[in-house]
Amino acid sequence: MTFVNENRADTRLTVLGIETSCDETAAAVVRGPLDKNILSNVIRSQIDEHTEFGGVVPEIAARAHIEILDRIVAEALQKSKCSWDDIDAVAATAGPGLIGGVIVGFMTAKAIAMAAGKPLVGVNHLEGHALTARLTDDLDFPFLLLLVSGGHSQFLLVRGVGDYERLGTTIDDAIGEAFDKTAKLLGLPYPGGPHVEKMAKKGDVTRFRLPRPLLDRPGLDMSFAGLKTALRTQAKKLEPVDDQTVADLCAAFQRAVADVLAARTKSALDLFRERYPDTAPAIVVAGGVAANQEIRASLLSAANDAEARFIAPPMALCTDNAAMIAWAGIERLLQGPVDDMKLPPRPRWPLDQSNAGVLGAGKKGAKV
Template sequence: MKTDFSDCDTGSLTVLGIETSCDETAAAVVRGPADRQILSNVIRSQFDEHKAFGGVVPEIAARAHIEVLDKIVQQAMDEAGCSFDDIDAVAATAGPGLIGGVIVGFLTAKAIAMAAAKPLIAVNHLEGHALTARLTDDLEFPFLLLLVSGGHSQFLLVKGVGDYERLGTTIDDAIGEAFDKTAKLLGLPYPGGPNVERLAREGDVNRFKLPRPLLDRPGLDMSFAGLKTALRTQAKKLEPIDDQTVADLCAGFQRAVSDVLATRTSRALGLFKDRFPDVQPTIVVAGGVAANAEIRSALLEAAKRVDARFIAPPMALCTDNAAMIAWAGIERLRLGPVDDMAVSPRPRWPLDQDASGVLGSGKKGAKV
């Protein structure tokens, strides 16, 4: 049986959130919806554990979550000045993500909820990103979301809590994945995305004419594998490449990605206006790639051209964090009923359950 929490006083709810879907171990305590306060937001990065491998190793990530999660939860509770008696529910990422890490965080949340006799809320990690702007900017529905991260690149129409429509997605690599693979190709250290951005500032964006895939096609789907292949071809032609060539390739790659996203964003805002002519369009960008300054700037200009509102949450809330999970828990808690202890973590969990899997599907569910 699910617990019906819809009759509670929703003026002020306090929720503990736990996030372990990839390589950040995070816990937070958030109060809302009326006052929207982040009482604590503790994030422990696993950078040192994965640096030697040039990327996240799922087994190492899961083990690291096990080693520190209890301490991170206690730190979040201490910084918030709360005991478990003071919280109204426990929310945790139940997917999508690296399943080992997801299991660690979600089973920990189950144990806390059972021991403290509190409701449990299974949160879709992507919904945490989707609803963050309602925590930071008190944004009303509907709005557009551009989710850009290591694992996801999607345009979503956010019509309400639990009500999402996917308008477009990548048909191959996610943007963050393309950045990281480009970094590896050019011999840049982990983490790849920030290092590509750093070197792009020193490069000539006009030296290499890299493609803007799918821009001549209708719709909002995107592709980045061909762009990555074109960069590899250029690099191999000039081997051995010097530092300036690396910087120029980074600059050209980043500009191509920015152009694709800006063009697609303009088209998405046009679709939004057609469907909601009486609502000022708002585009929210979330996910780790939203921390890229050139991409943010390109999206902001695209929004300005059509008189749309542009919202990018603070950097600390763009990347994986538990405050967004706690807030999504509050959003769901106030609607009720919440989840029971039988719910299971899952590696795949599309926000738009009706959308077909662009990259296929299997017994674990749609891949995208």
């Protein structure tokens, strides 16, 4: 079965989405592109299972997905008020991510698709983030994307479904990793990002001056390992650190990250204008780090200065969720043809297939 319709405005599809790439077990039902509507979006976090380890343990995550995924799918269908007859296709994350979790979700989707006689769409998790703004804000191609999801921090040019060009990336730690490592260094709980942000609100951002790596170099690449090292050096000098010092360090770290992203965003918008002088520029920020309010404010300011549109998804769609996977499935279905049962799950799957991995590659594929 293939869904190809030259007139997208006259097409309506209802898709079940499944997401299990990390430590959220999620299922959703989304309808579109006509009358775009998230009919249900169920997410079960595993934070409690991983907190004592200070990070996600892949084996624990995979087992947790196995235990609860069937119930999450049933709940998503119930909340959507849809029966299997109403579902046109099943979309699921086929990578990248923790391979155990990806296998659980994708093989479950294959089983559902086969049993229900529905088409299967294997979705790149990063493409789910990339296309979310088209679900929430009716954004047209092309646009710029700042992807800050999990181990990824990239600027991408989004020209169409499946058509991505990586313009810049981190050469070491991703932003989310840097936040988590900073939190661990300062004795803050897991997950690190929200706790660093909470402490930063109590801190004096002027007390410590931390570096803004790579801003003296052209291009859109980023680096955050040196920033993390500079913070560690400051903390070591002041050991034992009190709560106010922790808050001040968090504030300085968060501001440095926000400044780097704002500067690179301005450069990305300049590049977009060179490429597309007749197109109004738009910058989308997607992924878990997009929930950080200071980073959002910094990016919004940079976009306003450049007279560009700034789009950040609703908070519920910033972190991993299945609504974005279902929507990406709809976008893919409209391109046709759909995937077959031979499509494998994969731990690595860059959006820009033509760009070599900055951090290298191996049997699993390019890392970035």
